[in-house]
Amino acid sequence: MSSVIQASAPRTLPKGLPQVAALLIVFLVNWLVFRDFFALRLQDGRLFGSLIDVLNRGAPVAILALGMTLVIATRGIDLSVGAVMAIAGATAAALTAEGYPLPVALAAAAGVGLACGLWNGILVAVLEIQPFVATLILMVAGRGFAQLITEGQIITFVSDGFAAIGSGSFLMLPMAVMIALVMLLITHLVVRYTALGLFIEAIGANVRSSAYAGVGTKAVTIAVYMWCSLCAAIAGLIVTADIRGADANNAGLWLELDAILAVVVGGTSLFGGRFSLVLAVIGALIIQAMNTGILLSGYPPEYNLIVKAIVVLAVLLAQSPVLTAVRAVLRRKA
């Protein structure tokens, strides 16, 4: 069905050009409706402006998209990231509210995230349940667990250290953006400077032949789901720190869809194989820039969902096997 080695036509556009162009076009449209879009100002040692806002608001989805890219590259999907965000946020908020020091709360949230990923990974790799079904279980039950931790209430906390994760700044950029950049860097180094990235692409192309070729498919798959849930936990911490409270019902609600959309817009095929982390992050920024643009232009934010639906359909149609075949036929004729 899908092949890792794509037919390389020398005349094709450089990889990532459509995504970068799309991002610039969205920025341009935003600038047309709101002339101060590119304006930046420095205040209290931190940059402010619409552009920074796009980066800041887009950071949680960008972090989710990093983990999701790897999962999708193995031909999987993780629907539970929103629920994991809620669980991790609730864990950290509950511990902080009870007076535990910040490192303990953060470590506990990360640990809970890794445990969720281990659960998903075992279901997918060992029990061989279809990924979207396996992660559906945690998606359904996860919010229940998060509510169990918060006892059905919104836990608020007073901790400047924790709040700084959401609203602090570092090197003139919001903390969330810095965290996203660090996560991108770590993920990139791990998958591209070891054989892990190759293994992930191999699993996505064909699990069985990868296993025959000596790839530890089960271990790699479990590791990928754990990484995805860890990313979700970190995104959950940012969202929780931002509102200084854990809302088990709404934290990360529908963000799994945004993360999948970001990965798909970033050009990673849902059929697994080749992936790009940087383009997934750009995909997340495109989504956020559209959100911001709709807000700036004065349209009700509810139009967001329709715009997202149309974008995801357009990208899917462009990627669909049928249209690819048609394009190949046209190219042969030309």
Added chain:
Amino acid sequence: MIRRHLPVLITLAVFIVGYLICLAQFPSFASTRVIGNLLTDNAFLGIVAVGMTFVILSGGIDLSVGSVIAFTGVFLAVAIERYGINPYLAFVLVLGIGALFGAGMGLLIHAFQIPAFIVTLAGMFLARGLCFVLTTDSIPINAPAYGQITEIAFVMPGGGRLTFIAIVMLVTFAAGIVLAHFTRFGANVYALGGNRTSAELMGVPVGRTTIGIYMLSSLLAALAGIVFSFYTSAGYSLAATGVELDTIAAVVIGGTLLTGGYGTIIGTLVGVLIQGLIQTYITFEGTLSSWWTKIAIGALLFAFIVLQRGLSAASLRSR
């Protein structure tokens, strides 16, 4: 024969054991009132689960049903209350819109070979977005027809009321059973879920069947939306979030294989009733919080999915 029906039998056993546990703790579970409420409260879930069973039997998935239910409610509220359209005409209109919506998704899935879950995910966004565009308020529906319809009920011995919407659900299930097991369309759905390629080679009209399946699912989601609007007497754009997951859980707990090809409509009914039973138990218990429902459903979902894996592995070995 027994192995083929094992999942449904296990589902039935779970329901009976669960019911007996409830009965042992709260004797009032035997009253027809509780049973009547169980059917009424889960009527919309049952109706949409019939459509979802067909989708899952064919090896697909439909994530848009919750949004379609919400859209139906909002559309009805806006059409009836703001524009004064006759409620019955509004029902026909919204059913038509639902069917068209589903047919469109089916067309995309078939013609462009895009995975069903991502197309219906986009459908979910689209339907929810259309709700928000119509209105973000919760609009009460006060049309006299609504009062008349919700009044219709068959009083069972013991004082329980078999309401109109419960009857609609039961009729939908009956129609679903006939459609799945006694028509060519039903046979085609099973064939498609069993093995798409062999179904195509055997001459099953794959395109027509795929479009029909998603059309049916959205049509039933619209019907469920109408029933839901009777139940709440309002249209609200944030209503019925997460219903798609409850529905999928009901179908899987009802013994339908998520990979397609195996399952029954009647099993789905039992799956819906098990979910209703958990909710009723938690309401009766009083001290348990409502989020235990989600955890219990998640646990059941897990148990049944693992069971399915075990059964299909066993059948592979015996072959």
